[in-house]
Amino acid sequence: MKSFKQIISKVKLLVLFIILYGLGLGVKAQTIIIPVETAKNALVLQVGSNRDLNAIYFGEKLLNSAEYSQIPGTFKQTEDYTSLLNSAYTPSGSRNLMEPAITVTHADGNNSLDLRYVSHQIKKVDDDVSLLSILLKDPVYNFEVTLFYKSYFKEDVIEQWTEIRHKEKGNVVLHKYASANLYVKAGSYWLNQYHGDWAKEMQPEESQLTHGIKTLDTKLGTRANLFQPSVFMISLNQPASEDEGSVLYGAMEWSGNFRIDLEVDYQDNLRIIAGMNNYASPYTLKPNETFSTPAFLYTFSDKGKGEASRKLQSWARNYRLLDGKGTRLTLLNNWESTYFDFNENKLAELLKDTKKLGVDLFLLDDGWFGNKYPRNDDRAGLGDWQENKSKLPNGISSLVKEAQSNGVKFGIWIEPEMVNSKSELYEKHPDWVIKQPLREEHYFRNQLVLDLSNPKVQDFVYGIVDKLFMDNPNLAYIKWDCNAVIYNAYSAHLNNQSHFYIDYVKGLYKVLERIRSKYPKVPMMLCSGGGGRVDYAALKYFTEFWPSDNTDPLERIFIQWEYSYFYPAISSSNHVTDWGKQPIKFRTDVAMMGKLGFDIVVSKLNGNDLKFCQDAIQTYDVMKPVIWQGDQYRLANPREGSVASVLYLNAEKSSGVIFNYLVNNRYGEGSKRPILLKGLDAAQKYKLKEVNLYPGVNSTIDDSRIYTGDFLMKVGFNPDVNAGRTSVVLQLDELR
Incomplete structure (x- = not known):
């Protein structure tokens, strides 16, 4: 008589056989073609006989979709030893020989992963938008990944992300977790990437991709785009021009550390793997818990960069940018007029200048808060969001009323994610500050970052905004700044420090969701010491962004030019300042290519300069619908x-x-x-x-x-x- 252990062993083998058979490993299954089509383009996936999900085409769509199945047979390249070179989501540790999209350690310590097609479904969101979901499972482990492809038909845009979950008997560790894994075939590939620094944002650099891996990434934690923006272009066969050539635009929708791997494989094809950066971030996933990745956004044009950018701008206005089809407020900012040195009398005069100039709103910038540690420079006060009694004895509310009496609106600057060590907040809640407990503090612009992975800190940051509006219901505008990167990353709140970089950004989004739930229409500018945080995940919550602290109009022509490939004019805040040597007309004309603002001393303008600015604002009011919504x-x-x-x-x-x-x-x-x-x-x-x-x-x-x-x-x-x-x-x- 067979032992109980022998019976159990045979049952396990039988169950494994059934699973493998059901996944198509025991029989030859019918090939399934899954096209993701937009008005002009197509991404085509194929389920092979072994249930591998592969990408077989990306480019201009075919008139006859039945012909997609013939595409693989037209290529006579070297052998694919793995059947995974063109995987739609490449796992590691099994057959794969190239860069993976996902790497895991299972509950039993095994590092291998194999993902096979189970099913897919297409949901029609509306006449323009469709959502494809594809379920993949490991045939041995109870581990699954769902791929999502959200396609915008008229705009030729696709958003792609994943959901990862498991039902293993213990925790699984995710070591890499990409949002998307694209596969492109061409004769050659030309990368247009961007680099920069403060006041030098969006510097383009084009080069031909060679075999191996080119990685675009950031590890800064906050202000993530400071050195390496999360947008790029790939031209196929030759560098694309404005109106000619095939070009793919890519962008990560994530406000923290990102990573984009561009790998030209031994068959001369390009693999694009994009997602959150796994740097110092292995993520522990509990059974039945879902790990969702941010979206990777892309579009394709066979008619050059100009058409691709118009598609992306249209998509942004229609679907992503907060109030993308709405209006914007022109403004006068006090920063370059006063810096930290102001009081109620000075601001009252500037409010009169706001009306005289003819703009909609006065924006009070940095320096209005802090009492024990007054904010008279950038070394103190950050985190103490009470009105400075010396500068503003009657508070913000009196300024809001003064603005109303002058027929203009009032807005205010905040930097709620940050703290100075010289502040009451730092003294009361050192455990809220991101810093290593045993290491010397290291400052970026004399400040540290608050730990938004901590729900108490999330409540505090939300409370800053909420109190401003509760105390001042007629407050009309927020400028949200973020000037520091993360040094000595450590959270006193988290038990698992490897979750920190991801949970920080998720905490930021939770705060912004709460703000927008209560204050859905208030205009907010996304600023990060310039363009350090410009991405489409953040722009769900903001009406506009600040491209650069460099407002020299000649420099701005170049900076705004490059931003415009990925973002529409209505989202770009452009201010007329005293930077540069150009006349007021030149400075104003450049700023009009977006959302117009002024940061000048109006009282020092001569008569003709003032008259020009006043007339230009009236001209702008007539032209701005075309600038903001036009192609x-x-x-x-x-x-x-x-x-x-x-x-x-x-x-x-x-x-x-x-x-x-x-x-x-x-x-x-x-x-x-x-x-x-x-x-x-x-x-x-x-x-x-x-x-x-x-x-x-x-x-x-x-x-x-x-x-x-x-x-x-x-x-x-x-x-x-x-x-x-x-x-x-x-x-x-x-x-x-």
Whole structure:
């Protein structure tokens, strides 16, 4: 008679056989094709006979979807020894030989993982949006991953993320957990990445990808995009230009540490693996617990960078940016007028200047808080969010009322995630501060970061915003800053320190969710010492972002140009300041290519400068719907010539605004040749008129002439930019 152990052993083998058979390992299963199609593009997945889920196509979609199944047979490349080179989500420790998307240690200590297709379903969210989910399971361990593909048909955009869960008898440790694993075939691949630093954001750098792995990542914890923004482009076969070439745009929707691996494999294909950075972050997953990754966003165009950016901008306005189809407030900021040195009387005069200038709102910047440790410089007070009684004896509420009496709104600056060691908050709650208990504190801009993985800190940060609005219901605007990175990462709250970097960002999102639940419509600027935190996960909660503390208008032309590939004009806060040597007209014209603001001493403007600013604001109010909601066409690249030119055109192709700038001050430089316009109706007739003229200056543009769209796109128009006309703004209107 067989022993009980022998019976149990045979039962286990039988169960394993049934599982393997059900996953298609015991029989040849029918090939399943799963296309993710948008208006012009397709990502095509295939379930093979062994239930591997592979990507077989990415690019312009085919007219006949039945032909997708023929694609693999057209390639005669070297052998794939693993059947995982083009895996839709590559596991590690089993057959895989390349960079994995996911790495785990099971409850029994085993490090291998195999993921096989189980099922998929497609949900129609609305006429434009569909959600595909694909369930993958390990045939041996009770471990599963669900892949999500959210497609936006008209915009040709896809968001991709994963959910990871298990039912093992103990905890599983996730060592890598990507959001997406793309697979692209081409003759060569050209990466356009970005780097930077404070006041030098979005510096482009293009290079050909070679075999091996190129990694784009950050480990800063907060202000994560300071050195390495989480956006990039991949051109296929040759570097894409503005209007020609095949190009993929990618962006991580995550406000913390990210990692993007770009691997050209031995078959000369490109594998893109993107997600949260697993640096110092193995994540322990309990049974039945779900680990969700942030979305990786991408779009593709076979007509160059310009079309790809218009798709992404349209998607952002329609689906992601808070109030992306709404309006924005023009403002006057006090920072460069007063810095920390102000009082109620000074601010009262600035409020009058706000009305005189003609903008909507006055923004009070840093320095309004702290009593025991007054915020008179950046070394003290951060964390103590009570009004400074010396500067503001009557509090913020009196300023809000003063603003109302002047016919303008009032907004305020906060940096609620941060603390100075010289503060009451630091003294009362040192356990709320991110710092190693045994190491010397190290400061970034004289400050440390609060531990948002701690629910008590989340309540505190939410309470800062909530109290401001409870005490001042008419408060109209928040500028949310984040100036420090994380040093000596350690949470007194967390038992598992390897969860810290992820739980910090999740804590930040919890706070922002609470704020938006109670205050859904209040405009908020996303600032991080400039553009240190610009991503589409954060922009769900903010109406706009601050691209850079560098407001020199010449520099801003380049910075705003690069941001515009990924973000729409309505999201970009651009202020007129005293940075740079350009005249007020040049500075204002550059700032108008987005959400206009001023940070100048209005009382020091001469009569003509003030008159120009007042008139420009009125002109802007007329043009801003086209700038904010129109299609953007880059006409002349400042990196390729002496003139920069950008067109914003409404959907009907009947109205537009063209900004033109001289970016080279060498002798005789200017718009020597006409600039070709784009996007117009070739058969329609148009007139061009120069606007935003400085008082007393006459235009050299003959606005009585009539042009067809065909002429303007094939021959072009010369804005007459030169050393005497360094900035020219043209209004384009169809002839009615």
